[in-house]
Amino acid sequence: MNYDFIVVGHGLAGSTLAYTLQKRGHQVLVIDEPKPNSASNVAAGLVNPVAGKRFAKSWMADTFIPFADKFYDELEERFKQPLFFHKPIYKIFSTIEEQNTWMAKSAEDSWSEYIKATYTQSTGEGAVQDPYGGIVISKGGYLLVSDTLRLLAQELLQTGNMLPERFEMEALQLTEQGVSYKGITANHLVFCEGYQLVQNPYFKWLPLQPTKGEVLEVENEIFNASCIYNKAVYVVPVVEGKYKIGATYNWREADEETTPSGKAELSEKFERITAAPYKVTGHWAGIRPAVRDRHPLLGVHPAHKQLSVFNGLGSKGVVMAPYLAERLATALEGEGELLPDVHISRYLSLYYEYIKQQSQQL
Numbered sequence: 001m002n003y004d005f006i007v008v009g010h011g012l013a014g015s016t017l018a019y020t021l022q023k024r025g026h027q028v029l030v031i032d033e034p035k036p037n038s039a040s041n042v043a044a045g046l047v048n049p050v051a052g053k054r055f056a057k058s059w060m061a062d063t064f065i066p067f068a069d070k071f072y073d074e075l076e077e078r079f080k081q082p083l084f085f086h087k088p089i090y091k092i093f094s095t096i097e098e099q100n101t102w103m104a105k106s107a108e109d110s111w112s113e114y115i116k117a118t119y120t121q122s123t124g125e126g127a128v129q130d131p132y133g134g135i136v137i138s139k140g141g142y143l144l145v146s147d148t149l150r151l152l153a154q155e156l157l158q159t160g161n162m163l164p165e166r167f168e169m170e171a172l173q174l175t176e177q178g179v180s181y182k183g184i185t186a187n188h189l190v191f192c193e194g195y196q197l198v199q200n201p202y203f204k205w206l207p208l209q210p211t212k213g214e215v216l217e218v219e220n221e222i223f224n225a226s227c228i229y230n231k232a233v234y235v236v237p238v239v240e241g242k243y244k245i246g247a248t249y250n251w252r253e254a255d256e257e258t259t260p261s262g263k264a265e266l267s268e269k270f271e272r273i274t275a276a277p278y279k280v281t282g283h284w285a286g287i288r289p290a291v292r293d294r295h296p297l298l299g300v301h302p303a304h305k306q307l308s309v310f311n312g313l314g315s316k317g318v319v320m321a322p323y324l325a326e327r328l329a330t331a332l333e334g335e336g337e338l339l340p341d342v343h344i345s346r347y348l349s350l351y352y353e354y355i356k357q358q359s360q361q362l
């Protein structure tokens with residue numbers, strides 16, 4: 001069978017792309033080695049319109065958020081179950097200085113639609129420690145990522161459009177028409193391998209920075225699940241009485257093991273949000289595919305026009321993937337351009353350097 005596209009990897013990048021390409025009428029085969037601790041499977045699924053410590057609206061929030069909302073609504077409709085939960089985020093101020101900065105920010109026009117309420121003193125909610133108050137941010141929420149991926153994978157398996165196995169690079173042949181892989185042919189192949197891109201002989205020159213993250217799940221019956229809390233960590237209500245606490249960032253140890261220090265860091269930060277007793281019920285580690293300039297990596301290979309990449313979603317895969325999948329699909333059809341900010345051509349000099357090194361080694 002000849003496919004229009006082979007997609008390697010079924011995390012947030014591969015799944016949103018495969019779904020989008022199929023919806024646009026293409027024949028798609030997904031090859032994915034199931035990985036319970038992939039970045040997508042361990043993610044708490046948070047969508048936060050605010051970019052952490054920088055007190056700024058997160059990059060392209062006005063574009064990504066409405067697109068993601070629509071995309072996940074459509075999946076909920078398709079699978080007849082709730083997957084994305086709209087929840088306000090209560091950003092608790094740590095200091096009076098932080099309170100002042102945020103109060104000034106919240107007066108700016110561009111922010112108004114994202115700010116639901118501001119508090120300069122504690123809200124008085126018993127279990128929450130917020131002596132300096134906080135700000136309630138709207139348009140946030142969380143996706144049940146692994147449930148979403150499981151439902152999409154089930155559908156692909158049922159229609160014979162998924163191979164749940166490792167893609168073996170040695171078996172890939174580039175042909176004039178596209179690619180050939182173990183007797184399967186396709187016009188184009190897109191690599192969506194998450195952090196494992198660093199081993200990909202065609203795209204390893206891209207400046208991916210695998211960044212380990214750990215998350216905890218805790219049981220705490222006292223909290224009010226009507227919002228997500230954020231102060232050094234986020235606290236996401238996943239199911240009745242259970243919360244995901246995340247996440248750590250570690251550039252130095254890109255392994256996938258949970259650690260006592262990760263658990264201690266998350267617990268200590270969680271305890272700054274609440275003094276209520278809790279029990280740790282889960283602990284996971286995964287590796288984010290982050291990029292130096294914090295922007296994703298999309299585009300066709302500079303020399304092999306039958307190969308593309310969709311990667312670099314960093315810590316914001318849930319909100320960015322649907323829009324970027326649509327833009328990539330359109331570009332692959334020759335119908336549109338990718339944004340320069342996400343196009344891999346911004347790193348072309350690294351590709352030429354890599355090629356030079358390769359030829360010197362021969």
Ligand SMILES: Cc1cc2nc3c(=O)[nH]c(=O)nc-3n(C[C@H](O)[C@H](O)[C@H](O)COP(=O)(O)OP(=O)(O)OC[C@H]3O[C@@H](n4cnc5c(N)ncnc54)[C@H](O)[C@@H]3O)c2cc1C
Pocket residue numbers: 008009010011012013014031032033034035038039040041042043044045046047165166167168192193194195196212213214215246247248285286287288289310311312313314315316317318319
């Ligand atoms: C602890 C933690 C918490 C996070 N929290 C959030 C959050 O709250 N909100 C948010 O938006 N983002 C969050 N993220 C980031 C988010 O998870 C990533 O942005 C996103 O999951 C990246 O998706 P991906 O598809 O690129 O990679 P992955 O999820 O890693 O998926 C890659 C897939 O490709 C497969 N694969 C790779 N190589 C091969 C091969 N050779 N053959 C076959 N299959 C292959 C893998 O098995 C895997 O299934 C978090 C990440 C971590 C680690």
